[in-house]
Amino acid sequence: MGIISCIKSGAAMRSRIAASRERLYRVALAWCGDDMLADDLVQETLSLALQKVHQLRDHERLNAWLYSILNNRWKQYLRSRRPHEDLDDDRVCDKPGPDTLVDRFEIVSRVRMAVAALPLEQRRVLALVDLEGFSYNDVAEILEIPAGTVMSRLHRARKGLIRLLEPDQATGNGATNENTSASLRRVK
Amino acid sequence: MNKHHWDDATLSAYIDGELDAGTQNALLEAMAHDKSLSEEVCRLRRTRDWMRSGFGSAEPPQRALPKARAHWPRLRSGLAASLMALAIGVGGGLLGYVCAEREHPAGMAQATDPNRIVLHIGDSDPKHFGVLLDYTEKFLNEHRNDGVKVEVVANAGGLDLLRVHGSAYEARVRAINEKYDNVQFIACMNAIRNLEKAGIDADLIQDVHTGETAVDHIVKRLREGWTYRKVDSLSDI
Numbered sequence: 001m002g003i004i005s006c007i008k009s010g011a012a013m014r015s016r017i018a019a020s021r022e023r024l025y026r027v028a029l030a031w032c033g034d035d036m037l038a039d040d041l042v043q044e045t046l047s048l049a050l051q052k053v054h055q056l057r058d059h060e061r062l063n064a065w066l067y068s069i070l071n072n073r074w075k076q077y078l079r080s081r082r083p084h085e086d087l088d089d090d091r092v093c094d095k096p097g098p099d100t101l102v103d104r105f106e107i108v109s110r111v112r113m114a115v116a117a118l119p120l121e122q123r124r125v126l127a128l129v130d131l132e133g134f135s136y137n138d139v140a141e142i143l144e145i146p147a148g149t150v151m152s153r154l155h156r157a158r159k160g161l162i163r164l165l166e167p168d169q170a171t172g173n174g175a176t177n178e179n180t181s182a183s184l185r186r187v188k
Numbered sequence: 189m190n191k192h193h194w195d196d197a198t199l200s201a202y203i204d205g206e207l208d209a210g211t212q213n214a215l216l217e218a219m220a221h222d223k224s225l226s227e228e229v230c231r232l233r234r235t236r237d238w239m240r241s242g243f244g245s246a247e248p249p250q251r252a253l254p255k256a257r258a259h260w261p262r263l264r265s266g267l268a269a270s271l272m273a274l275a276i277g278v279g280g281g282l283l284g285y286v287c288a289e290r291e292h293p294a295g296m297a298q299a300t301d302p303n304r305i306v307l308h309i310g311d312s313d314p315k316h317f318g319v320l321l322d323y324t325e326k327f328l329n330e331h332r333n334d335g336v337k338v339e340v341v342a343n344a345g346g347l348d349l350l351r352v353h354g355s356a357y358e359a360r361v362r363a364i365n366e367k368y369d370n371v372q373f374i375a376c377m378n379a380i381r382n383l384e385k386a387g388i389d390a391d392l393i394q395d396v397h398t399g400e401t402a403v404d405h406i407v408k409r410l411r412e413g414w415t416y417r418k419v420d421s422l423s424d425i
Contacts, residue, residue, distance in 0.1 A: 014253070017253075018253045021248055021251075022247060022248060025246060025247070025248035026243045026244065026246050027243075029243055029246050030239070030242075030243050035246070036344075038248070039248050039249055039251070042248060043251060043254055046253060046254055047254035050253070050254065107238075107241055107242070108241060108242050108245070110242075111238045111239070111241055111242025111243075112242050112243070114238075115239070115242060115243075126235070126239065127239065127243070129204060130235060130236040130239035130240070131239050131240065131243055131244070135204075135206065136201070136204065136206050151197050151200065151201060151206075152197055154197075154200050154204075155196040155197040155199075155200040155232075157235075158196070158200055158232050158235040159196060159232075161235045161238060162231055162232070162234070162235065165238060166231070166234075
């Protein structure tokens with residue numbers, strides 16, 4: 001690749017990285033629930049991405065790569081804040097349901113509250129799938145977890161949200177662990 | 189196929205287009221004959237709409253693209269002053285932060301008590317200061333015999349309301365504090381720390397309380413049944 005091509009390619013990548021700010025921010029906000037922290041996380045992510053973009057061999061993977069960086073920044077932040085937090089604590093299931101949410105809040109607020117009440121690892125998966133539309137395999141790669149774990153965390157997150165936001169609807173359909181295992185094998 | 193053969197994880201995978209063709213066809217066939225199964229899929233699919241409603245409109249503050257990687261302490265310290273103007277969150281954003289931060293999430297109050305109100309301000313708009321203090325005084329006056337309690341919680345830019353050198357409403361805050369023993373002004377610990385990081389002394393008005401973050405305090409009050417009102421919602425007074 002010639003020098004001109006390199007420069008053009010670099011500028012294009014920089015532009016794509018810059019254009020990712022809003023989408024990264026929304027996911028970061030869903031993860032951490034704090035707009036100031038989300039902004040910092042995204043700024044850190046963009047900074048690191050710009051610094052390391054030359055290491056990205058497959059430019060088509062830019063999107064997933066950016067979220068990997070965001071995830072690492074988030075984990076690093078959590079480690080610095082709460083080294084002993086159980087990130088996968090399924091705490092929402094033990095808490096009162098959505099009837100405890102404050103009625104006056106608008107849907108945005110209620111959703112954010114409910115999402116924030118989900119276990120951290122469930123939030124992480126839910127945001128990537130439902131906000132960004134990543135495939136399970138992409139999420140598995142970004143978060144460095146097995147695809148089956150993505151799947152189980154995702155459906156627990158969804159059930160948790162329903163339980164919080166629509167308590168009357170959260171009846172479940174009789175799923176069992178055995179059934180879940182079976183479904184994992186049916187995934188592409 | 190009976191719906192009991194379909195578990196949540198598989199239904200979720202169907203929503204996300206993650207099932208293989210054979211399984212997907214079988215599920216479609218099952219849904220055609222089982223209304224409750226279709227409804228369950230719709231319920232699960234709704235989470236995507238919720239997520240987009242809850243976060244789809246969130247926009248980051250305008251910032252220049254960074255030129256180089258910054259370390260956390262430097263980044264946060266350098267931004268502290270400007271970020272002070274940003275509210276930690278509106279409504280649920282604030283509460284979301286709380287839920288993410290605290291060890292015991294989610295448990296909100298069963299019912300709100302109209303006589304115990306926590307008022308929240310997270311911006312430095314003087315107009316909001318005025319609205320907030322007007323509301324506080326009016327509420328305290330109108331309900332003086334009802335055993336009411338009011339707490340005014342300030343964070344981010346709202347902290348200026350409670351600072352000696354930052355608030356044009358300092359005299360009013362002092363006066364309200366002196367006149368009523370059922371009102372408390374509370375400054376967010378995080379906001380104070382952020383000011384200090386930026387090299388600014390918070391210098392709070394006398395008798396202003398602090399010690400915990402705004403979000404921690406508000407959620408604690410919500411759990412106790414207090415009514416929460418953000419300054420934005422007070423324009424109807």
